[in-house]
Amino acid sequence: MKIAFIGGGNMAAALIAGLAGKVTPGAGIHVVDPSPAALEALHARHGVTTAASIDAAVTGAEVIVLAVKPQSMREAVAPLVPLLAGAAHAPLVLSIAAGIRSADLSRWLGGYGAIVRCMPNTPALIGMGISGLVASGGVTEAQRLAADQVLRAVGGTVWLDDEAKIDAVTGVSGSGPAYVFYFIEAMQQAAVELGLTAEQGIELARATFSGAAELAARSDEPVNVLRERVTSTGGTTYAALTSMEESGVKAAIVTAVKAAAARGRELGEQLGRDD
Ligand SMILES: NC(=O)C1=CN([C@@H]2O[C@H](COP(=O)(O)OP(=O)(O)OC[C@H]3O[C@@H](n4cnc5c(N)ncnc54)[C@H](OP(=O)(O)O)[C@@H]3O)[C@@H](O)[C@H]2O)C=CC1
Numbered sequence: 001m002k003i004a005f006i007g008g009g010n011m012a013a014a015l016i017a018g019l020a021g022k023v024t025p026g027a028g029i030h031v032v033d034p035s036p037a038a039l040e041a042l043h044a045r046h047g048v049t050t051a052a053s054i055d056a057a058v059t060g061a062e063v064i065v066l067a068v069k070p071q072s073m074r075e076a077v078a079p080l081v082p083l084l085a086g087a088a089h090a091p092l093v094l095s096i097a098a099g100i101r102s103a104d105l106s107r108w109l110g111g112y113g114a115i116v117r118c119m120p121n122t123p124a125l126i127g128m129g130i131s132g133l134v135a136s137g138g139v140t141e142a143q144r145l146a147a148d149q150v151l152r153a154v155g156g157t158v159w160l161d162d163e164a165k166i167d168a169v170t171g172v173s174g175s176g177p178a179y180v181f182y183f184i185e186a187m188q189q190a191a192v193e194l195g196l197t198a199e200q201g202i203e204l205a206r207a208t209f210s211g212a213a214e215l216a217a218r219s220d221e222p223v224n225v226l227r228e229r230v231t232s233t234g235g236t237t238y239a240a241l242t243s244m245e246e247s248g249v250k251a252a253i254v255t256a257v258k259a260a261a262a263r264g265r266e267l268g269e270q271l272g273r274d275d
């Protein structure tokens with residue numbers, strides 16, 4: 001499978017790391033980005049071909065991944081319009097941008113219909129991503145399978161029946177790695193304030209997260225049961241969880257995830273409104 005990326009930044013690099021040599025050889029991936037340094041790094045690491053602007057190699061691909069910032073999308077895809085109109089075959093356009101609605105993207109692409117909207121996350125870099133996907137009406141079964149194959153190379157996939165739900169995926173798992181890193185940072189800070197070194201704190205916090213996450217993934221029991229098993233009444237965990245409840249930590253997390261989802265929806269509305 002030939003895959004082209006428009007945008008070679010953080011998320012494209014994470015996806016390419018999982019795809020190169022797995023779904024396609026590095027040379028089967030073509031990356032377009034204005035930054036020579038970004039292109040050189042991707043070429044050196046994975047053997048991808050590169051270009052500073054959209055060229056025929058892009059529409060020669062079966063899948064075109066749109067991986068620019070939402071605010072850059074409309075301008076970035078404009079050069080694709082004549083190329084898609086004249087393409088010998090219809091490539092799948094796979095957008096990973098937060099917020100951008102398929103209908104707006106289709107309009108910016110001159111009415112192009114083969115669009116899958118997707119929300120991956122950065123653990124894709126180590127093959128442990130999770131992506132939500134939704135297909136537009138013009139997507140064939142083969143294209144849907146191609147999208148699934150691309151995202152499965154870097155983790156799991158969850159297909160949605162309604163595009164409005166992808167903002168929820170953005171709030172939970174697209175932005176989610178940042179919440180986990182934030183929690184790890186807070187645990188490390190507590191460790192240091194309790195007298196451990198920064199190195200000891202990060203080692204303990206990281207291993208606790210990866211161990212607990214793996215236990216939750218492998219266990220047949222629900223996470224609340226796993227949590228209760230750590231928590232003896234009147235014990236140390238009970239003291240911590242009671243403190244969290246009193247501080248409204250769970251409610252704050254729910255509010256924060258909803259804020260991310262709302263920002264995704266707002267971005268889509270703002271950026272789709274301008275024509
Ligand atoms: N980072 C994440 O965790 C996730 C991001 N996403 C989505 O992925 C998309 C990319 O995000 P991210 O990788 O973090 O952003 P980055 O800024 O790291 O990457 C975007 C890249 O696109 C380049 N670019 C800008 N304009 C063009 C253009 N016209 N043609 C080609 N390339 C261009 C930028 O170059 P320059 O910097 O020189 O402008 C930059 O290298 C966003 O839409 C985001 O919503 C989705 C899920 C998770």
Ligand SMILES: O=C(O)[C@@H]1CCC=N1
Pocket residue numbers: 098170174175
């Ligand atoms: O913060 C952002 O806008 C992007 C989308 C999901 C994760 N990062």
